[in-house]
Amino acid sequence: MNTPGLYHILFISTALFFIGVYGFFTRRNLITILMSIELILNSVCLNFIAFNKYVWPEKLDGVFFTLFIIAIAAAEAALAIAIIINLYRSHNTIDVNAAEEMKY
Incomplete structure (x- = not known):
């Protein structure tokens, strides 16, 4: 069974990145922006x-960075969802344009 090469994985990663950037810049829904x-x-x-797998297979630096990014992303998602819920409670919408005036 053939494993995918580095170029295949980088192509998938590039596609994911640009789909995320496209979604971030074109959507107005805060949930969609968070998913992007x-x-x-x-x-x-x-x-x-x-x-980490193809260039430095004997090291685990890439795995540690990935675990750190996953932990930070989980905290970021929890905080963003809390902000979105507060915005929905105050404005009854999760549109980005409604978030122009943020009051405490």
């Missing part, structure tokens, strides 16, 4: 794992 940011972070994690 998660796609971008997952493409970075895929790059770390791919380079």
Whole structure:
């Protein structure tokens, strides 16, 4: 069974990254923007794992960076969802244009 090469994994990672960037810049829904940011972070994690496997197979630096990114992304998602819930409670929408005036 053939394993995918480095170029195949980098192609998938690049596609994920640009799908995330496209979604980030074109959508107005905050949930969709959050999902786009998660796609971008997952493409970075895929790059770390791919380079760790094919360039430095004896080291685990890519795995440690990936675990760190996953932990930070989980905290970021929890905080962003809390902000989105508060925005929905105050404005009854999760549109980016409604978030122009942020009051405490």
